[in-house]
Amino acid sequence: MRVMVLVKAxxxxxxxxxxxxxxxxxxxxxxxxxxxxGVMLAGDGLHPSSKGKRVAFSGKERTVLDGPFAETxxxxxxxxxxxxxxxxxxxxxVKRSPFQEGVVEIRxxxxxxxxxxxxxxEIAERDARLRAEVADRA
Amino acid sequence: xxxxxxRQAIEAVWRIESARLIxxxxxxxxxxxxxxxxxxxxxxxxxxxxxxxxxxxxxxAWLTAVGKRRAVDVLRRREVLDRKRDELGRELVxxxxxxxxxxxxxxxxxxxLALVFTACHPVxxxxxxxxxxxxxxxxxxxxxxxxxxxxxxxxxxxRIVRAKRTLAATGVRFEVPAGDELQARLASxxxxxxxxFNEGYAATAGEAWTRPELCEEALRLGRILAGLxxxxxxxxxxxxxxxxxxxxxxxxxxxxxxxxxLLDQDRSRWDRLLIGLGLAELAxxxxxxxxxxxxxxxAAIAACHARALRPEDTDWERIxxxxxxxxxxxxxxxxxxNRAVAHTQAFGPEEGLxxxxxxxxxxxxxxxxxxxxxxxxxxxxxxRHEEARAEFELAASLTRNERERALxxxxxxx
Numbered sequence: 001m002r003v004m005v006l007v008k009a010x011x012x013x014x015x016x017x018x019x020x021x022x023x024x025x026x027x028x029x030x031x032x033x034x035x036x037x038g039v040m041l042a043g044d045g046l047h048p049s050s051k052g053k054r055v056a057f058s059g060k061e062r063t064v065l066d067g068p069f070a071e072t073x074x075x076x077x078x079x080x081x082x083x084x085x086x087x088x089x090x091x092x093x094v095k096r097s098p099f100q101e102g103v104v105e106i107r108x109x110x111x112x113x114x115x116x117x118x119x120x121x122e123i124a125e126r127d128a129r130l131r132a133e134v135a136d137r138a
Numbered sequence: 139x140x141x142x143x144x145r146q147a148i149e150a151v152w153r154i155e156s157a158r159l160i161x162x163x164x165x166x167x168x169x170x171x172x173x174x175x176x177x178x179x180x181x182x183x184x185x186x187x188x189x190x191x192x193x194x195x196x197x198x199a200w201l202t203a204v205g206k207r208r209a210v211d212v213l214r215r216r217e218v219l220d221r222k223r224d225e226l227g228r229e230l231v232x233x234x235x236x237x238x239x240x241x242x243x244x245x246x247x248x249x250x251l252a253l254v255f256t257a258c259h260p261v262x263x264x265x266x267x268x269x270x271x272x273x274x275x276x277x278x279x280x281x282x283x284x285x286x287x288x289x290x291x292x293x294x295x296x297r298i299v300r301a302k303r304t305l306a307a308t309g310v311r312f313e314v315p316a317g318d319e320l321q322a323r324l325a326s327x328x329x330x331x332x333x334x335f336n337e338g339y340a341a342t343a344g345e346a347w348t349r350p351e352l353c354e355e356a357l358r359l360g361r362i363l364a365g366l367x368x369x370x371x372x373x374x375x376x377x378x379x380x381x382x383x384x385x386x387x388x389x390x391x392x393x394x395x396x397x398x399x400l401l402d403q404d405r406s407r408w409d410r411l412l413i414g415l416g417l418a419e420l421a422x423x424x425x426x427x428x429x430x431x432x433x434x435x436x437a438a439i440a441a442c443h444a445r446a447l448r449p450e451d452t453d454w455e456r457i458x459x460x461x462x463x464x465x466x467x468x469x470x471x472x473x474x475x476n477r478a479v480a481h482t483q484a485f486g487p488e489e490g491l492x493x494x495x496x497x498x499x500x501x502x503x504x505x506x507x508x509x510x511x512x513x514x515x516x517x518x519x520x521x522r523h524e525e526a527r528a529e530f531e532l533a534a535s536l537t538r539n540e541r542e543r544a545l546x547x548x549x550x551x552x
Contacts, residue, residue, distance in 0.1 A: 038361030
């Protein structure tokens with residue numbers, strides 16, 4: 001299974017304070033470990049929300065909002081995408097990360113079988129086409 | 139933490155730590171079977187103690203310490219036996235007790251690689267190599283392996299026990315092979331990983347068309363190998379091949395669970411993340427120089443498809459050339475069949491049919507359902523529909539996969 005690991009923003013990350021060399025080193029080692037274990041699929045750090053934009057939707061209307069955004073704790077400072085056997089495995093990996101404070105959130109990514117009845121329009125369309133073809137031949 | 143939560147945490151720790159733990163212990167006792175048993179002992183100790191004490195801060199170090207203590211016990215017992223056997227009259231010099239624990243700390247660092255090469259040793263049958271690899275490198279339980287391969291758990295358990303016994307009886311050394319031997323042994327390792335992948339990618343038996351968990355396991359092993367052997371182009375080639383093939387997993391299965399052929403697949407469902415990883419691995423294989431090996435060539439072919447955003451963008455001439463190269467270094471009827479398909483796409487069905495007819499005459503593929511399936515496809519394209527139908531029916535009678543049979547019979551009716 002795949003999980004997205006979300007590193008929440010802090011006042012420092014939002015202020016654009018770069019982590020110390022020590023933390024960067026340790027993070028590098030941790031990432032290396034994830035790669036060597038075949039767990040890491042992707043991951044990056046994010047600029048503070050002051051460099052970000054939001055697009056708000058209301059019907060056909062789109063409003064562009066400039067950062068920075070309030071609610072610091074709900075913002076993101078970085079992310080990973082991992083391939084793991086279980087959410088528990090992801091938890092164990094997160095525990096090994098060098099963070100000293102803050103919160104890291106783990107969210108399983110939808111897999112094909114999670115969709116169940118909620119198939120994409122493309123699949124539904126192909127399904128319908130296939131049924132029509134079969135019916136034609138019958 | 140509840141008992142159930144602790145158990146889950148232990149399983150997760152095991153998943154992360156077991157391979158290295160087994161490797162460290164196997165290096166010390168010079169026996170994979172015993173190393174694995176010692177690691178299991180450590181796991182049992184964790185299952186007994188952690189629900190009471192809580193999961194330690196450094197669970198890996200905890201397990202290693204317990205495993206090492208058990209290893210020292212086992213070796214001391216052996217030593218005592220050896221000494222008793224040796225000669226009663228020979229006097230023991232006091233204070234010469236070897237410092238086993240200090241010796242145990244002296245890790246060389248390549249024990250994980252030694253574990254890979256030992257579990258995939260050619261002295262073992264393919265099935266035994268696959269089972270042992272999933273067990274000691276993937277950290278899978280016997281039950282999990284049995285379920286993945288749709289065989290009874292006792293079968294897998296027996297395979298693993300026999301494999302350990304064979305390794306001990308034939309005196310296989312726990313080490314990374316050097317020189318010429320490395321290449322031969324590496325071929326066996328790559329074969330095992332690719333077998334695991336293919337078992338998941340194109341299930342050979344049963345109703346399901348794919349078993350993604352096995353693919354994920356193989357992908358993980360491939361990535362681990364690429365990290366352990368960064369100078370070996372074929373290791374990157376295999377990793378690239380698996381990432382690229384796995385990128386199409388979601389698109390290969392239709393809404394009714396039936397297989398969808400490559401050119402009919404909805405490419406928006408291809409996994410761009412895996413494609414990116416696969417192309418990067420292929421670039422690493424190419425950057426190491428020299429001519430590409432069989433895995434890297436197959437990865438290069440898969441990359442041609444991955445790069446084409448629409449089927450009509452596919453560089454078939456390059457694919458045909460890559461198959462020509464593959465047929466040179468790794469000739470097989472299956473490669474020839476795919477080569478025929480590529481030449482058909484690049485240069486037309488007449489040329490493809492000519493290559494396929496050679497294969498039919500060769501007879502080495504009689505019984506292989508894809509040969510009549512491809513021949514049927516070519517005949518249909520040339521408007522020879524009656525002949526095509528007979529070929530699809532023949533193909534349907536030869537496949538073991540139920541969903542594939544349904545697909546072929548549907549084509550026969552077209």
